[in-house]
Amino acid sequence: MSVIIAIANQKGGVGKTTTAVTLAHGLALRGKRTLIVDLDSQGNVADYLGMESGPELARLLNPVLAEPVAKCTISSGRENLDVVRSDKTTVALKTALSGLDFREFALAEALDKSDGYEYIILDCAPSVDVLHTAALVAADWLIAPTQLSQGSVKGVRDLLVSLADVHRKRRTVCQLAGVLPTFYDRVTGESQGQLENLVKNFRRFVLPPIPADTKTREASRAGKTLFEYAPTCRALVGVASNGGRAEGGYNQVIDRLLEVLR
Amino acid sequence: MTAKTGYIDFSNLEDEPLDPAVEALISKGQRTEAERRLPAKERKAKAKERAKAEARKGARALYDLDPALIAAVKRVAGKTCTTASQVAAVAIIRFLADVEAGKVDLRDYRTPSDSPRYEFNIDLEKVKNDAV
Numbered sequence: 001m002s003v004i005i006a007i008a009n010q011k012g013g014v015g016k017t018t019t020a021v022t023l024a025h026g027l028a029l030r031g032k033r034t035l036i037v038d039l040d041s042q043g044n045v046a047d048y049l050g051m052e053s054g055p056e057l058a059r060l061l062n063p064v065l066a067e068p069v070a071k072c073t074i075s076s077g078r079e080n081l082d083v084v085r086s087d088k089t090t091v092a093l094k095t096a097l098s099g100l101d102f103r104e105f106a107l108a109e110a111l112d113k114s115d116g117y118e119y120i121i122l123d124c125a126p127s128v129d130v131l132h133t134a135a136l137v138a139a140d141w142l143i144a145p146t147q148l149s150q151g152s153v154k155g156v157r158d159l160l161v162s163l164a165d166v167h168r169k170r171r172t173v174c175q176l177a178g179v180l181p182t183f184y185d186r187v188t189g190e191s192q193g194q195l196e197n198l199v200k201n202f203r204r205f206v207l208p209p210i211p212a213d214t215k216t217r218e219a220s221r222a223g224k225t226l227f228e229y230a231p232t233c234r235a236l237v238g239v240a241s242n243g244g245r246a247e248g249g250y251n252q253v254i255d256r257l258l259e260v261l262r
Numbered sequence: 263m264t265a266k267t268g269y270i271d272f273s274n275l276e277d278e279p280l281d282p283a284v285e286a287l288i289s290k291g292q293r294t295e296a297e298r299r300l301p302a303k304e305r306k307a308k309a310k311e312r313a314k315a316e317a318r319k320g321a322r323a324l325y326d327l328d329p330a331l332i333a334a335v336k337r338v339a340g341k342t343c344t345t346a347s348q349v350a351a352v353a354i355i356r357f358l359a360d361v362e363a364g365k366v367d368l369r370d371y372r373t374p375s376d377s378p379r380y381e382f383n384i385d386l387e388k389v390k391n392d393a394v
Contacts, residue, residue, distance in 0.1 A: 186290065186291055186294070187294075189295060189298075192288075192295060195284070196288060196291075199280060199284060199288060203275035203278040204275065204278040204281065205275075206280065206284050208281055208283035209283075241283070241286035241287050245286070247283040252283055256281070
């Protein structure tokens with residue numbers, strides 16, 4: 001059985017796709033066979049991996065075609081990492097799904113037949129639509145990236161309300177793995193204050209923060225993952241804390257996930 | 263993170279431990295914030311202290327020594343009105359020069375070691391006797 005992790009936050013620009021791609025490639029580099037599924041019609045996962053966007057998600061979930069997952073995954077060109085791409089056809093897919101009964105279960109059912117992947121990462125769109133709900137229904141775990149600003153923290157609250165709603169109405173197993181603070185800037189008081197605010201609200205669910213790092217933007221523009229573009233960048237390895245030890249960063253987050261999500 | 267059972271009661275998390283990385287970064291941030299609020303003079307003193315600590319990095323070593331040796335170094339430092347670190351540095355400089363010049367050969371003082379990490383011990387009693 002695969003461990004399915006949804007990366008979601010209703011607010012845009014909080015680092016969902018960067019998180020999804022980096023976690024997926026990080027897990028793949030640790031020898032875990034991983035699939036990343038792009039649920040956003042913008043098809044950004046393919047961009048971040050240096051690929052063209054594609055209609056595989058629409059083919060996978062189309063109620064008429066319903067192609068098996070094995071036919072809809074393509075190699076990312078990286079060892080252990082496959083991808084289900086998305087593009088504009090996902091917009092039509094959402095319309096097609098909206099008329100169906102049990103539409104929220106479409107993704108869970110499709111991924112049920114995805115043998116051979118240890119981890120499946122779902123990169124959600126920044127909106128509450130049928131695919132967003134379907135991701136929460138299909139996932140075992142939810143990671144909520146949030147920029148350290150007042151609006152984004154509220155976005156996490158809204159997301160947890162959605163999750164509670166999904167639990168109540170659809171009896172799913174998805175649990176919060178953690179809230180992931182992104183764009184952490186240890187120099188600014190605002191970033192620090194919002195991190196403290198997040199901790200006050202979510203305590204142990206707050207994952208090690210991801211430092212703000214321009215390398216993340218450069219990497220996506222170059223069509224490379226952070227591991228390929230800047231393997232020693234702050235967003236991966238963290239920043240010095242008291243005592244000079246590096247804390248935070250995606251490497252530490254992946255370590256935490258591997259400790260717990262099995 | 264949580265075990266995969268039940269709902270999360272967010273109102274009841276106050277006593278829960280934080281992720282160690284989050285705790286470390288918050289405490290560093292709080293320290294920085296507290297420093298920012300200090301008067302300019304104290305802020306400067308703190309920055310100087312930090313720079314000094316930074317400069318000391320790599321300049322400290324911890325060795326296990328006979329307490330009598332430590333006391334002897336202190337005694338010489340006291341007599342010459344200097345620091346124990348500097349006296350120890352002089353002793354090491356002179357000893358290393360002697361080793362380089364072949365005046366001292368540590369192989370004469372080696373005895374087999376039981377430790378899996380080191381092959382030999384130095385017979386310090388013999389060193390003392392020879393020095394006298």
